[in-house]
Amino acid sequence: MNLFDVYPINDIIIDKAQGSLVWDEKGQEYLDMYGGHAVISIGHTHPHYVKRLTDQLNKVGFYSNSVRIPIQQELAAKLGKVSGKEDYQLFLCNSGAEANENALKLASFYNGKKKIIAFKKSFHGRTSLAVAATDNPKIVAPVNETDNVVFLPWEDQAALEEAFKQYEVSSVIIEGIQGVGGIQVASEAFLQKIRSLCDAHNAVFIADSVQCGYGRSGKFFSHDWAGVNADIYSMAKGIGNGFPMGAIIIAPHIAPHYGMLGTTFGGNHLACAAALAVLEVIEEENLINNALTLGDYIMTELRKLPNITEVRGRGLMIGIELPEAFAHVRKNLLAKHKIFTGEAKPNVIRLLPSLALTKADADKFLAALKSELEN
Ligand SMILES: Cc1ncc(COP(=O)(O)O)c(C=O)c1O
Numbered sequence: 001m002n003l004f005d006v007y008p009i010n011d012i013i014i015d016k017a018q019g020s021l022v023w024d025e026k027g028q029e030y031l032d033m034y035g036g037h038a039v040i041s042i043g044h045t046h047p048h049y050v051k052r053l054t055d056q057l058n059k060v061g062f063y064s065n066s067v068r069i070p071i072q073q074e075l076a077a078k079l080g081k082v083s084g085k086e087d088y089q090l091f092l093c094n095s096g097a098e099a100n101e102n103a104l105k106l107a108s109f110y111n112g113k114k115k116i117i118a119f120k121k122s123f124h125g126r127t128s129l130a131v132a133a134t135d136n137p138k139i140v141a142p143v144n145e146t147d148n149v150v151f152l153p154w155e156d157q158a159a160l161e162e163a164f165k166q167y168e169v170s171s172v173i174i175e176g177i178q179g180v181g182g183i184q185v186a187s188e189a190f191l192q193k194i195r196s197l198c199d200a201h202n203a204v205f206i207a208d209s210v211q212c213g214y215g216r217s218g219k220f221f222s223h224d225w226a227g228v229n230a231d232i233y234s235m236a237k238g239i240g241n242g243f244p245m246g247a248i249i250i251a252p253h254i255a256p257h258y259g260m261l262g263t264t265f266g267g268n269h270l271a272c273a274a275a276l277a278v279l280e281v282i283e284e285e286n287l288i289n290n291a292l293t294l295g296d297y298i299m300t301e302l303r304k305l306p307n308i309t310e311v312r313g314r315g316l317m318i319g320i321e322l323p324e325a326f327a328h329v330r331k332n333l334l335a336k337h338k339i340f341t342g343e344a345k346p347n348v349i350r351l352l353p354s355l356a357l358t359k360a361d362a363d364k365f366l367a368a369l370k371s372e373l374e375n
Contacts, residue, residue, distance in 0.1 A: 010334065017044030020354050020361045022340070033365050034340040038179070038211045038317070038352035041238030042281040046356075049241055049277040056273035064264065071272040078279045079249070083220040085233070088249040089256065092267030096210035096236035097125025099246035100173065102261050103232045104129045107171035107204035110254050115167040116149045117160070119174055121181030124208055133173055135181075154184060157193050164197050171204040172197075176222030179211035179352075182344040183312045183319025191226035198231070204254075205230040210246075211317070214238035215282055215355055218292030218315035225314070238355075243274035287355040291315040294357055301366050307373045318351040319344060320369075329372045337368035 015025040020043060022030050032040065042049060056071075063069065072092065080086035093099055104116055118124065118133040125131060131139060132146045150167065152159045163169065172194050178184040198205040207213075207230035212222040214235055223230055231254065236246035246266070250256075265271075282288060295315035302311045302320060309321040322329055330349050333339045342350035353361070 019043040019046075020357050029338060030334075031337075031339045031361055031364055033351050033353045033357075033361075034342045035238075035352045035354050036242065037237070037342060038216065039237045039242055040354045041214055041216075042241050042278050042285070042287065043354045043356040044242075046241070046277070046281055048281055048284075049274065052273050052277035052280075053243070053270060056270055059269075061270045062265075062268045065262070065267060069267060069269060069272070071269055071276070072267045075272045075275050075279075078276060079247075082279050082283060083233075083249070084224075085229070085249055087252050088233075089252070089254075091248050091250065091261055092271070093246040093248070093263050094244055094265050094271075095125070095246045096208075096234065097127040097130040097246075098263070098266075099210065099234035099236055099248050100124045100130040100133070100206070100208060101127045103204075103206045103208075103234045103248050104133065104171060104173065106232065106248070106250065106254065106261065107206060109260060110204060111170055111202050113168045113170035113203070114148045115169050117163055117167075117169055117172040118149055118151055119154050119178075120151055121154065121178055121184065122151075122173070122175060122208075123178070123180035124173060124175075125210075154178075154181075155187060155190050157190065160193060160197060164201050164203075169198075169201055169203040171206050173206040173208055174223075175208045175210075175212055176225070177212040177217060177314060177317050179317070179350070180344060182321070182348045183317060183350060185312060185314055186223075186226075188226040191223055192228050195226075195228040195230075204232060207233045209233050210236045211352070212314075214278075215288035215291055216315055216317045216352070218288060218295060220288065222314060222317070239278065240271060240274040241278050243271055245271045245275060247275075282355070285356060288315075290357070291355045294359065294362055297359065298351070298362050298366065301362075302369075305366075305370055305373050313351075316351065316353055316355055316357060320349040320351070322347050322349065326373065329369070332372050333368055337372075339365055339368055 013025045014022045016023040076090040124133045132149045207223040231251045312319040
C-alpha cells in the first residue's frame with residue numbers, strides 16, 4: 001500500500017528531537033523555528049512531559065466518556081487558571097478543525113441562527129463547516145459549499161456593520177493573528193467591534209486560537225490583547241505539544257445539554273495528561289513571558305535587516321515578508337543553515353517556534369537570515 005500523496009514534503013527524516021533542536025537519522029542537527037507547525041509549545045521531548053505521559057500510560061491510557069474521568073476536571077481547572085477564563089466550560093476533542101466545527105455548531109444550537117461571518121484569507125480547518133468558513137476555494141469540495149458563510153474583508157468595520165444589518169448572524173469566527181493568511185494581526189479596535197456587534201445581535205464571537213493561542217502571542221489568547229472576551233475559544237496545536245488534541249472553552253451563558261456535542265477519543269486520559277504537562281511547564285518556566293520578550297527581541301532585530309518588505313506578528317508568531325527576489329531564502333535556511341521555518345503565500349517566512357526558544361537559538365536564526373539577505 002502507498003501513502004495518499006497530499007503533502008509536498010522535504011526529504012528529511014527526523015529521528016530525534018529535544019527542546020528547539022531536531023536531528024535526522026544521519027545525526028545532522030537542525031534548529032526548529034517552525035515547531036512542527038506551531039505544535040511544539042514547550043519544546044520537543046520535555047522531560048516533565050515525557051514522564052507525565054509515561055506514568056499515565058502505565059496506569060490507564062484510554063476509557064470512553066461514559067465514565068467519570070477526573071483528569072479532565074483537573075485539566076479544566078488548570079486551563080481556567082492559566083488562561084484566566086475560570087468561569088468558562090471545557091469541551092475536549094481531537095484537532096483544530098474539530099474544535100472549530102464544534103464551536104460553529106454550538107453557536108447555532110445556542111441562538112438558532114445560521115449565518116457565519118468569516119474573513120478573507122482565513123483558515124479554520126478542513127472539516128465541513130470549518131472548511132466552508134476557510135477562504136480557500138481549492139480545499140472546499142462541492143459538498144462543503146454553503147450559503148451559510150459570508151466572507152468579509154479583513155479589518156473592515158463598515159462591512160461588518162453592514163453584514164449585521166443584512167443577515168441574522170449566528171457567529172463571527174476570527175483568528176486573532178491569521179496564520180495561513182500570512183501573519184496578519186487583528187487590531188484591538190476590530191476585535192472590540194466584533195464584541196459589541198455580537199452583544200447587540202445575540203451572535204456568538206468565536207476566537208480561533210488554534211495557531212495564535214496557548215501563549216504564543218505573549219498573552220494566553222491573542223484576542224486578549226483587545227481586552228474583550230470571546231464567547232468560545234477554539235484551540236489545538238500547542239495544547240498537547242504534539243499529542244493530537246483540540247478543545248473549545250465556552251462562556252457560562254451557553255448552556256450544555258446531554259448529547260449536544262460528543263466524541264469517542266476527545267478528553268482521553270493520555271491527552272489530558274499531555275495537556276496538563278504542557279500547562280505545568282508553561283507556568284513553571286514562565287513561557288508566555290518568554291514568548292513575549294523573545295518575540296519582541298526577534299522582531300526588533302529583524303527590522304534592522306536589509307531587504308525585508310515587512311515584519312508582522314506578536315510574541316513567537318512572526319511573519320517576515322520578503323521581496324520576490326528573495327523567494328529562495330526559506331529554502332536556503334533549511335538546506336544551507338539547517339533551520340526549519342514555516343511559510344505563507346506568496347512570500348512570507350513564518351516563525352512558529354517552541355515558546356521555550358532561547359536567545360541563543362534566536363541569534364543563530366537571525367545570523368543565518370542576515371547572511372542570506374545581505375547576499
Ligand atoms: C487558525 C487555524 N485554525 C484551524 C486549524 C486546523 O487545525 P487542525 O489541522 O488541527 O485540524 C489550523 C491549522 O493549521 C489553523 O491554523
